[in-house]
Amino acid sequence: MIEKFLMMGNANNINFNKFPIEQIFSRRRKVLITIASVAIVCSFLIGLNPVRLLNGNNLKLAGEFIGAAFTPALDYENPVPGTEPFLITVIESVLMTLRFALLAMSVSIPIGALLAFFSTTAWWPKVRNKRGLKLLLIGTLIISKSWITFARSIHELMWGILFITAMGISTTAAIIAVSIPFSGILAKIYSEIIEEHSREAQELFQSIGAGFFSSFCLGIIPQALPDLLSYTFYRLECALRTATVFGFIGIETIGYRIKLSSDEFHYHEVWTYLYVLFGSIAMLEWWSRSIRKRLGGSAN
Amino acid sequence: MNVTHERPDTFKLESAGRNYENISALNPTTISIKQGERVAIVGPSGSGKTTLLSLCNSTVLASSGKVTVLGNELGETSGKTLKKIRSKIATIPQNLALVDSLRVWQNIITGQIGCRGFLGNLIDLIFPSKNKILQIYSILERLGIEEKLFATTSNLSGGQKQRVALARAIYQNPQAILADEPVSSVDPARAENLVQLLNQISEEENITLIMSLHNLELAKAHFPRLIGLRNGEVQFDSNPANLNENKFKELYTLSDREILDDGKC
Numbered sequence: 001m002i003e004k005f006l007m008m009g010n011a012n013n014i015n016f017n018k019f020p021i022e023q024i025f026s027r028r029r030k031v032l033i034t035i036a037s038v039a040i041v042c043s044f045l046i047g048l049n050p051v052r053l054l055n056g057n058n059l060k061l062a063g064e065f066i067g068a069a070f071t072p073a074l075d076y077e078n079p080v081p082g083t084e085p086f087l088i089t090v091i092e093s094v095l096m097t098l099r100f101a102l103l104a105m106s107v108s109i110p111i112g113a114l115l116a117f118f119s120t121t122a123w124w125p126k127v128r129n130k131r132g133l134k135l136l137l138i139g140t141l142i143i144s145k146s147w148i149t150f151a152r153s154i155h156e157l158m159w160g161i162l163f164i165t166a167m168g169i170s171t172t173a174a175i176i177a178v179s180i181p182f183s184g185i186l187a188k189i190y191s192e193i194i195e196e197h198s199r200e201a202q203e204l205f206q207s208i209g210a211g212f213f214s215s216f217c218l219g220i221i222p223q224a225l226p227d228l229l230s231y232t233f234y235r236l237e238c239a240l241r242t243a244t245v246f247g248f249i250g251i252e253t254i255g256y257r258i259k260l261s262s263d264e265f266h267y268h269e270v271w272t273y274l275y276v277l278f279g280s281i282a283m284l285e286w287w288s289r290s291i292r293k294r295l296g297g298s299a300n
Numbered sequence: 301m302n303v304t305h306e307r308p309d310t311f312k313l314e315s316a317g318r319n320y321e322n323i324s325a326l327n328p329t330t331i332s333i334k335q336g337e338r339v340a341i342v343g344p345s346g347s348g349k350t351t352l353l354s355l356c357n358s359t360v361l362a363s364s365g366k367v368t369v370l371g372n373e374l375g376e377t378s379g380k381t382l383k384k385i386r387s388k389i390a391t392i393p394q395n396l397a398l399v400d401s402l403r404v405w406q407n408i409i410t411g412q413i414g415c416r417g418f419l420g421n422l423i424d425l426i427f428p429s430k431n432k433i434l435q436i437y438s439i440l441e442r443l444g445i446e447e448k449l450f451a452t453t454s455n456l457s458g459g460q461k462q463r464v465a466l467a468r469a470i471y472q473n474p475q476a477i478l479a480d481e482p483v484s485s486v487d488p489a490r491a492e493n494l495v496q497l498l499n500q501i502s503e504e505e506n507i508t509l510i511m512s513l514h515n516l517e518l519a520k521a522h523f524p525r526l527i528g529l530r531n532g533e534v535q536f537d538s539n540p541a542n543l544n545e546n547k548f549k550e551l552y553t554l555s556d557r558e559i560l561d562d563g564k565c
Contacts, residue, residue, distance in 0.1 A: 201410075204397035207359045208472060209387030209414020214421050218410060222399050295401065 061265075068267035072275055077266040086269070089257065094276050097253040100171065100246070101239035104178040108239075109232065111179065112186030118144035120191040122199065123216035144187070151184030156242050160249060169250040178242055182235060189231050197223045226295045233288035237281055244277060307334040309368065310476050310508040311356045316365035317532075318351050325351040327532045328365050335475065336506040338499055340519035343529035344552055349512035350394075352529065353478045356510065357389045358382065370475065387414030390469035392479040396461055400454035404445075404464050407453055408436045411472035439467045443497065459490045466494070470501060476508035477501075484514065491515065495522050516548055 052058075075086045083089075117123070118140045125133075159177035167173040202219030206212065221228075247255020254273055261269035309332045317328040326348040333339055341349045354360040355367050358374050367374045369385055377385065390411070398407050402425075409424050409432060416424065424432065433449075440446040443463045448456060453464060462482060469477050479498065483491035495511070499522050502509035513519045519526055520540040528535040528551045536547055 200393065200395050200397040201399045203359070204391060204393060205410065205413050207357050207386060207391055208389065208411070209383040209385075210421070211383070211418065214413060214418045217418065218413060218421055218425065219399065222401050222406075226401060 064265070065267045065270075069271050071268055072272040073266070073268035074272070077261075077269055078264070086272075090254075090272055090276055093252070093254040093257045093273070094280055097240060097243045097247075097255075097277070098280065100174070100243040100251070100253050101236060104175050104182060104239050104243070105232075105236050107175060107179040108182035108186055108235070111183035112190060115144050115148055115183060115187035116190035116194065119148060119187060120194050122194050122202075122220055123212055125212035148184045148187045151180050152188065154181060156181045157245060157249075160246055164249060171251060174246050174251045178239065178246075182239065186232070186235060190228060193224050193227045193231065194220055226292050229295065230288070230292055233284065233291075236288075237284055240277070240281060240284070307336060308371065309333065310335050310337070310370060311510075312366075312368040313352075313355065313362075314366040314368070316355060316362040316367045318348075318355060318360060319363040324532050326355070326529075329534055330365075331527065331534070331537065333508060333510065335508055336502070337525060338502050338509045338523050339511070339525045339527060340523035341510065341512040341527045341529060342514070342516060342519050342548075342551065343535075346531075347529040348532040349529055350480055351532070352527075353391075353480050353510065353512060356476075357391050357478050358386060359391075383414060387412075387472070388475045390472045390474035390477045392462075392465050392469050392477065392482045394481045394484060396465040398453050398461055398465060398468075400452075402453055404440070404448050404451050404453055404456070404467075405433060405436050407464055408439065408468045408471050411468040411470075414472075436467070436471060439470050442470075443467055459486050459494075462486060462490075462494060466498065474507060476510070479509070479511040481512050481514065483518070491518060499523070516552075 073086065076083065079086075121137075121141070124137055156178045159180050160174055163173040163177040164170075197220050199220065201223070202215045205215035205219050210218070243251070243253045244255040244258070247253040247257065248259050250256070254277055258270055258273045261267075261273065312332040313329050315328040315330055316326075317324065318326045329352070331352075341352060343349055351360070355362055356369065358367075358369065361367075361375060370388060372381065372385055374382070374385075399410075402410075405428070406425055409428060410421070412424075413421050437446055437449055440449055440463075443466060445460055445463050445467075448460060448464075453461065456464065465482070469479075477498065482498070483494050486494065495513075495518050498509060498511065501507065511519075511523070524539055525537070526540050526543065527537045528547065530551055535551055536543060
């Protein structure tokens with residue numbers, strides 16, 4: 001392959017001898033081999049053994065589970081007289097999941113926005129001769145960035161287990177557990193989005209007499225709004241998934257119902273819950289696209 | 301009795317210069333520009349045109365000398381007084397500094413951002429009064445793009461965006477307009493039209509107009525005063541009729557080194 005390149009170069013009077021092509025291809029080969037080796041070594045160390053998945057019982061269960069995907073349940077597989085209808089339970093559980101996710105985001109967004117504001121320098125006024133103000137700004141920046149890093153470093157499920165262990169199984173504990181890492185993640189992404197947008201309008205507004213806060217809010221935020229919204233909707237989807245997972249540790253969201261059905265091997269019921277969850281996320285995605293399109297941002 | 305009413309100075313630079321690290325972007329310069337004057341600043345890239353405009357709109361402070369704007373020395377002014385002065389000087393930067401995601405009327409309404417507080421500006425942007433919209437509409441009508449009032453700025457052509465930036469400057473009700481190469485990215489016909497329009501507005505409203513231009517012919521045709529800059533130094537400051545072609549040739553003849561450097565800053 002390298003010889004072909006060199007021949008092409010000579011045909012077009014380009015002197016490839018000046019370029020380290022041998023070196024580049026050798027480096028790429030080394031990187032690929034290193035990645036492959038690391039993957040193989042890690043899989044040995046953690047005992048990865050796909051063959052175990054192929055034992056008779058596992059295959060049977062897998063087959064039943066996948067087969068149930070084509071015939072989701074419209075009623076309980078083992079109906080108990082006096083229980084509310086299955087589809088009502090499904091709808092109630094998805095609404096509970098949505099409520100949980102919306103509530104978690106309602107707490108996370110303002111905290112995340114505030115943290116993002118303090119962890120970006122985009123709005124800083126000129127502090128040429130104001131040492132005290134400069135120190136205050138830098139101090140606030142360091143504190144907010146440190147909190148963001150800490151909050152993000154622990155997964156919401158870990159926070160959930162810690163809070164539920166401390167406060168018992170309650171929606172409040174779960175909401176707090178989700179809000180901590182979510183506000184940190186939102187803050188980080190919000191501040192990065194703000195930093196990457198042009199400051200031309202902001203600088204112009206300052207030059208025509210606007211204060212630093214007005215010029216920041218009206219010069220940068222309108223530009224960043226479609227991206228900020230896009231990411232917020234993505235986080236709402238994540239909140240929906242987190243709410244589902246929290247069902248596995250006792251919070252009565254759709255995940256709780258999936259666990260109950262799954263423990264009884266009622267896979268048709270499980271698929272009904274999964275399809276409804278998928279539908280909710282698809283509707284959320286459609287809603288998010290239409291809002292972003294109206295705001296003039298990318299619909300992706 | 302003969303009474304002469306001398307026009308006040310809008311901008312006065314007294315040995316004012318600006319350095320960036322060890323590079324002198326503008327050597328100490330003394331210039332005064334009266335209210336209602338129309339001045340074109342010409343010179344090759346990096347000659348200090350943008351620096352001169354930045355000193356006038358207080359975007360940068362002078363490293364030496366004094367800059368006085370509307371009777372106030374900038375080095376001694378801060379806080380509310382400085383904001384008030386800035387609110388009277390409109391700027392049309394080279395990049396136009398429009399917010400693409402906003403509607404045309406929203407971009408124009410930000411022209412008066414320096415006159416209100418944050419909440420007032422936010423209300424204007426979301427719930428503008430009918431009078432303000434009508435005022436903006438009449439400005440756009442004058443510029444020939446009234447049908448774009450509610451259009452999203454990102455959907456406009458380059459020429460239309462320039463008119464929106466001009467409309468924003470007019471809406472600001474300024475005492476001076478500083479335009480930094482406002483026609484650099486439009487075709488010659490539109491450039492001629494825009495420069496003519498700015499001059500017309502300046503004459504009618506008695507607004508001081510300072511425009512930096514690369515196009516010498518446009519500058520000579522429309523401006524009664526030309527300031528030529530090269531390497532941060534004023535080469536001439538005169539009516540174009542009093543300048544011979546050699547002066548312009550000297551201004552734009554660059555050495556090989558200067559062409560490669562593309563300006564000092």
